Amino acid sequence: MQIDTIFExxxxxxxxxxxxxxxAIMAAFDHLGLDPAPYELAILACDDARIAVLNTEFRGKPVPTNVLSWPSEELAAETDGGQPYAPEPEDDEHHLGDIAISYDTCAREAAEANKPFSAHVSHLIVHGLLHLLGYDHIRDADATLMEGSETAILGKLGISDPYMEG
Structure with missing residues (x-):
């Protein structure tokens, strides 16, 4: 697995x-039963100002957010709640896509939720990776599948369910 991190x-x-x-990424691949070896992705480690520009440009929302992702191919299932298609590498390395994550929003959200920063960041990296792998949370059954996968992956890392209140 090649992870290229760009620190802004x-x-x-x-x-x-x-x-x-x-x-977090290795735990996700293990949970999904995928060999990470042929895959690569890029992570942009940025701040709120940069992610707000990206959120405006790509989603039309002129505000900062915690994480954004850009899959290199469409892997989503056609049916609500269906398992996304597994990416198939065609050569030695297959680029899954890109993730951007904002320090400011992550730190603020972790503090507001009284969660360890590292746990929140791990959750958001898993969340972004699952988007690259075709998971989504727009339709109800898709959201249930994605959140269940996130919770299971994070549980293997010793991180509590991020969707439980309290």
Missing amino acids: DDRWQEAGLEPLAER
Whole structure:
């Protein structure tokens, strides 16, 4: 698995984003029964100003957000709640897509939810990766599948269910 991390905000290096992301991504691949070896992805480690520009440009929402993802191919299931299609590498390395994550929003959300920053970041990396792999949360059954996968993956990392209140 090749993970290319682009640091636009140095706070991400201090927070240990690379090992957090690698651990979360490997746990996701293990849970999904996929061999990570032939895949690659890029992570843009940025701040609220940068992610707000990206959110405006790609989603028409002129506000910062925690994580964005851009899959390199459409892998979503055609039926609501169906299993996404597994990506099939055609050569030595298959680019899954790109993820952008904002330090400011992640730190604020973790503090507001009284969660460890590393746990919240791990959740958002898993969330972004699942989007690259065809998961989504627009339709109800798709959201149930995606959230269940996130919860199971995070559980294997010793991180509590991010969707449970309290």
